[in-house]
Amino acid sequence: MSRMLKLAAAVSVMTIFPAALATASAENLKVVASFSIIADFAKNVGGDRIDITTLVGPNGDAHVYEPKPADAAAVGAADVVLVNGLQFEGFLQRLVEASGIKAPVVELTKGGEVLKSAEEEHHHDDDKTAEGEQKHEAGEEGHEQAHEGHHHHGEFDPHAWQSVHNAEIYVKNIADTFCAADAAGCDTYKANAEAYGEKLDALEAEIKASVAEIPEDKRVVITSHDAFGYFEHEYGLKFLAPEGVSTESEASAADVAALIKQVKEDKASAIFLENITNPRLIEQIASETGIKVGGTLYSDALSDESGTAATYIDMMKHNLSTIKGAILGS
Template sequence: MTTFTVLADMVENVAGDRVEVSSITRAGAEIHTYEPAPEDLVRGEGADLIMANGLGLEAWFTQFTDNIDAPTATLSDGVETIPISSGGYRGEPNPHAWMSPDNAQVYVDNIAEELGELDPANTEYYAAEAQQYKQRIARIGADLEAELSGLPDSRRALVTCEGAFSYLARDAGLTERYLWAVNAETQATPKQIASVVEFVRANDVPTVFCETTVNDGSQRQVAAESGAELGRSLYVDSLSKAGGPVPTYLDLLRYDTEAISEGLTREEDA
């Protein structure tokens, strides 16, 4: 089992048909504040291994595993983290490390190692599948960076609801600004909104964004007060269902980059 759908898809690409993989949270769930249901615990009792992101992403994870007799693994181990720069989580590592294709290479290596320990008879199979998957991630990572690298300096600012894009922004050379560092159940404070509005105006940011798993009301207010547009909702903590726009991790990276590039070049194309 994995804690959320993005990790489940990554594990499935390495495990192939040798391991049954499922996600604790469903598509569209907000991962930070998730509360495991009794049926989640029932499913977890049959797990041979539970894989989590770590870095404080799953605040509920210990609560879940305390009731389950299964080993756990942290897939972000070995990633070079970026500290959160503001708010109550200031100084703590940003947990959204999978949003960088470079970091994803570390995730995949960890997945292959954990699966090999779980199922030694198929260690070579997992290593080979992991290598192929890493190559696909590397190719899309190069494509994404090339697309975003074409943005002019005046459009190299990414404004989102949650500070979930620090790693992608670093890879693409974008300045990141957000309403809150980690998703919360409430809307942004007036002070947070005013600060982001000031940043958007000062930098002539054409488009601001919000994630699919949170209410975009605060970002709509930012757009209205600053004159920016609200772009397409971005995917971070969850894949879509099979028929949706981002049924896989690689689709998520493609979709977000296209949405960001489209939004940040909007006025140029007008």
Template structure:
């Protein structure tokens, strides 16, 4: 009898110890020591592409959560939104788009959404496209000019201050700091490209995305197609680019990261120019890539153009 009683006592003690361990584990899982990711309650700003996201992050600082609909490396012109994108937009507090007909899908994307959106290119003096089916419409790549990017920044400062009035002073200070960085990059661009000999001051690219940069730096511009929405070069477009390169004896030509350089390779083969490198316009790279930020995008393109046209990149 004593032995049986002893076994019962030991069993109850074991059960008590096991219950204590389970309670302790439950406490660790749900108590203050939990490693669950804290909820981010900051207002959400959703941008259409990564370049705008990076500029907006610099203006927003830590007060807002800034996201991009498209991922690094994505082609923005012909992007097709997913159901997940729609859900993210519905949950956003503010949507930023470039405007100037860049995001051809955007108007349909936001129709029916009760979410405010701001066109960050408002106030930019547009350069009209001069060739192809897009002739007479604004060239949408206004951010390729640091001067225009400063207008983007001012529009974001106003939009963010309206969204989060308590952060208005922070947004103003962040915008001022970022404008100073843009001015520094503008000086670097103009200084670097000004060193090009007159005969080499021509920028030939796949897409006509560099009109604003060419204007700011005094480069003649030639492209195969006006907007990446085409991406299929016609024989006439190829022939026109070949004639331009031959007539001006342009030493190097370029193509953008988001499209195939096959059409430009045909220009290279027929003209004797070399492919000078890859330029970035519509998208940043991943964090470890060549253009993880908008400022680095501008610097990379400037170096690539100068090295390509002077032969330093050979």
């Protein structure tokens, strides 16, 4: 049995659903996902019982996304809206206000293990595990407050899906949400979630075994923005980044100079582009440190269907194989 089913992280959902849902069980659940990774989780749980709209699509950057009128229409017509939370979707509050939404907006990081953001860690870096990791229990009532100051980095790092353990919590929360919205499909949603959870368990085992093959003195890499803190925390690679947890932040010349100094001290093994960020900074750092660019990582968005990271599982495997190949030269 998947460990996912043993997690007791209940989702807080509002119970405002269109009355028609109760009688029109043959009609698919209308689901809006804020970005592509959540959409992939939802497809694995919902199968052919849901119709899904993704706001920030493949290779899109949710940190700087500007909603379109069609997005407000989709949110307004939705039965369920699935979001990350932790101030990841800076556009969300404006979109919710523009849409006249009646459906629940469910933060999928609820119940997960969340880490302090890099900015917070500068103030609390004496013990990252004790200080930085805690359960996220913010519910609907904190939603508006959480998104008011979206141009500022939040207290927590929002990229929780980079831990497979947290991905399992996202999936359980989605199954619970779909069950609440469509009771007739609940057994299907739970069975789908369990089957997908077993794939996630296998993925996590594969990641841990693969990282173990990288020598400990070669586990330092550089990426564009600070999106891999959970991967670092869970699996033992160290990621350095010139930007903070949001691509809205601009790295200053002093930040870049400090990073270059740190790279030389820590003997970083590889440097990577990201699919959502401008390559200029990374190319500058590569040229000044002599470290070659080892490829492109997928952090906040999947690739398109023809790419190597079209699903969450493919994304995690691609990232690890790219990192490992660049470090070991294979």
